[in-house]
Amino acid sequence: MATIEGYETKAGRRYMVRYRKPDRTTTKKRGFKTKRDANLFLASVEVDKATGAFIDPALANKTIAELGPSWLERKQGLKPSAYRPLEIAWRVHVEPVWGKFPISKIVFTDVQAWVTNLSIGDEKAKPAKKPKSATTVIRAYGVLAAILDDAVKDRRLQANPARGVDLPRKSKKEHVFLSHEQVRDLADNSKYPALIRVLAYCGLRWGEVTGLRVQDVDMIRRRLNVNQNAVDVGGKIKVGTPKSHERRSVPFPEFLAPAIGEACKGKHLEDLVFPNEDGSYLRAISGGSGRGSWFLKAVQRAGVPRVTPHDLRHTAASFAVSAGANVKAVQRMLGHSSASMTLDVYAELFDDDLDGVAIALNNVVSQMDVPKTCPNKA
Structure with a gap:
C-alpha cells in the first residue's frame, strides 16, 4: 500500500x-x-x-556507458566493413559525450544541440573541433538513438528522447564518368591494365574484383561469378560474401576475354585472378593518404579526371546505359538490391529515356488529325 x-x-x-x-x-x-x-x-x-x-526508476538510471557496449556487441554479426564505422562512432563521438548520462536524464534539446555542434564544429574549443561530415554526424546520432530505442523496448524509457532531431543533409556527390578513350589511357598507364578494364566495363566493386578466383571465371559463357568480397577494414583484408550477401553473375565483353584469360593462365582454381605481386589480395592504396598508390599514379600519368577505383563502377554503368541496357539489366550487373536504387544512383544516365518518351508521343500525335495548337476561347 x-x-x-x-x-x-x-x-x-x-x-x-x-x-x-x-x-x-x-x-x-x-x-x-x-x-x-x-x-x-x-x-x-x-x-x-x-x-x-x-517504468522502474532503477532501470531508467542505467547510463549510456552501461548500455552501449552490449548494443555494439549485438552488431558484430554485421559485415566487418559495416561494423567498424559503428564502433568508431561509438568510441569517438557517442561514449565520450553521453557515457555518464543516465538514460532518464537525456532530453531532446540536448541531443539536438550535440548534433548541431558536431555539424558546425567549435573553433573556441581547445583543441578546436572541426565540423564533421553529414555521414559522420548521422552515423553517430544513429548509434545513440538505437541504444535509446533498445531502452524503450526493454521498458527502461517510455519514449526515445532522441527521435525527431533535425539532421544534416547528405550532399550528393557528382559522379565522374570516363570515356572509352580515357579508360584506354588509364589502363595503358596502369600496372594492372586488365584489372582497370574489368572495373570500367563490368562494374564490379573493388572488393569483388580483387576477390575473384580463377574458378569464378567462366570463359565459355564470358561471365565473372561474384562469390566473395575482399574488403580492407582497418588495414586488414576481411574476406566474406558479396555486399547484401547476394552472389551474382556479371557478363564481360568479348574484347576482354584475352586479357582475362591471360590473367588466369597457369593458376590453380583457388588462386586470385588479380593478386598482388606476392599473391595476396591487391590494394589500390598504399598507406592512409594514398600517396604511392599505383592507381593514383596511373590516373596522373594518363591525365584523366581524378577518379577512384569505385568511380570506374560509375563509368561501367554509363557505358551499359549508352549501349542500350535497361535499368533492370544495369541493376543486375552492379548488384544493386533493386531497380529503384539504380535509378536513384544513376538517374542522370536515363535522361535520354525521357527524351524518347517525348519523341514517341510526338510521332503518335503527328499521325493523327488533331490540331497542333490550342484554339483561343471566346
Whole structure:
C-alpha cells in the first residue's frame, strides 16, 4: 500500500512517497516540496501501473556507458566493413559525450544541440573541433538513438528522447564518368591494365574484383561469378560474401576475354585472378593518404579526371546505359538490391529515356488529325 511521509531538511519540509512496483517490491521517491506534488506523482504511478506504462526508476538510471557496449556487441554479426564505422562512432563521438548520462536524464534539446555542434564544429574549443561530415554526424546520432530505442523496448524509457532531431543533409556527390578513350589511357598507364578494364566495363566493386578466383571465371559463357568480397577494414583484408550477401553473375565483353584469360593462365582454381605481386589480395592504396598508390599514379600519368577505383563502377554503368541496357539489366550487373536504387544512383544516365518518351508521343500525335495548337476561347 502506498504512503506519503513528511520529513525535515535544511531547505524546509519535504515529502516522500513509498509505493509498490508491479512486481510487488517496494520503492520510494523523495524530495517533493508539497504534499500535493507527492499525491500527483503517486496518482501518475497508479495510472501507469494500471495501463502497463510503468517504468522502474532503477532501470531508467542505467547510463549510456552501461548500455552501449552490449548494443555494439549485438552488431558484430554485421559485415566487418559495416561494423567498424559503428564502433568508431561509438568510441569517438557517442561514449565520450553521453557515457555518464543516465538514460532518464537525456532530453531532446540536448541531443539536438550535440548534433548541431558536431555539424558546425567549435573553433573556441581547445583543441578546436572541426565540423564533421553529414555521414559522420548521422552515423553517430544513429548509434545513440538505437541504444535509446533498445531502452524503450526493454521498458527502461517510455519514449526515445532522441527521435525527431533535425539532421544534416547528405550532399550528393557528382559522379565522374570516363570515356572509352580515357579508360584506354588509364589502363595503358596502369600496372594492372586488365584489372582497370574489368572495373570500367563490368562494374564490379573493388572488393569483388580483387576477390575473384580463377574458378569464378567462366570463359565459355564470358561471365565473372561474384562469390566473395575482399574488403580492407582497418588495414586488414576481411574476406566474406558479396555486399547484401547476394552472389551474382556479371557478363564481360568479348574484347576482354584475352586479357582475362591471360590473367588466369597457369593458376590453380583457388588462386586470385588479380593478386598482388606476392599473391595476396591487391590494394589500390598504399598507406592512409594514398600517396604511392599505383592507381593514383596511373590516373596522373594518363591525365584523366581524378577518379577512384569505385568511380570506374560509375563509368561501367554509363557505358551499359549508352549501349542500350535497361535499368533492370544495369541493376543486375552492379548488384544493386533493386531497380529503384539504380535509378536513384544513376538517374542522370536515363535522361535520354525521357527524351524518347517525348519523341514517341510526338510521332503518335503527328499521325493523327488533331490540331497542333490550342484554339483561343471566346
